[in-house]
Amino acid sequence: MKKIKLMLEYCCFPIWIYDENRNLIDNDIPNEMNDEKTSSICIEIQKQYDLLFMDNEKEFKHIGFHDENSKNEFIKKTIKIEEMLREKAGKRFLIENAVNVNDFIVKDGNGARYNTRDGSMS
Numbered sequence: 001m002k003k004i005k006l007m008l009e010y011c012c013f014p015i016w017i018y019d020e021n022r023n024l025i026d027n028d029i030p031n032e033m034n035d036e037k038t039s040s041i042c043i044e045i046q047k048q049y050d051l052l053f054m055d056n057e058k059e060f061k062h063i064g065f066h067d068e069n070s071k072n073e074f075i076k077k078t079i080k081i082e083e084m085l086r087e088k089a090g091k092r093f094l095i096e097n098a099v100n101v102n103d104f105i106v107k108d109g110n111g112a113r114y115n116t117r118d119g120s121m122s
Helices: 036-050 068-089
Strands: 002-006 015-018 024-026 053-055 060-062 093-097 105-107 113-115
Touching (some): 036 068, 068 093
Parallel strands (some): 002 093
Antiparallel strands (some): 002 015, 015 024, 053 060
16 A cells, blocks of 8 residues: 655755655655645745754754744644544555654754753753
């Protein structure tokens, strides 16, 4: 069975389609599942994810969310798109959510960052 994987990578669309042999077919929404709402939410997710990084000529690093509320809203969108994909996929695709929300980083008000998985500060 073909698989749709919801996976976040910097500057890549969050939907990955694999064939029965685990070969990547495409990095997009399957045509038969694509509509304006699905596409719009995926684009929002990717734009927000890309903003979690600093990427300039001097450095590339993960900077995280500015607050817990932003992180939670982002997580809600990833859950929403997973639900939408499952509903549309029927028996044609296996849906896998590979978004690890436990590793998202949130900055505190003083600019320190903590890992939401273990609470460690940096």
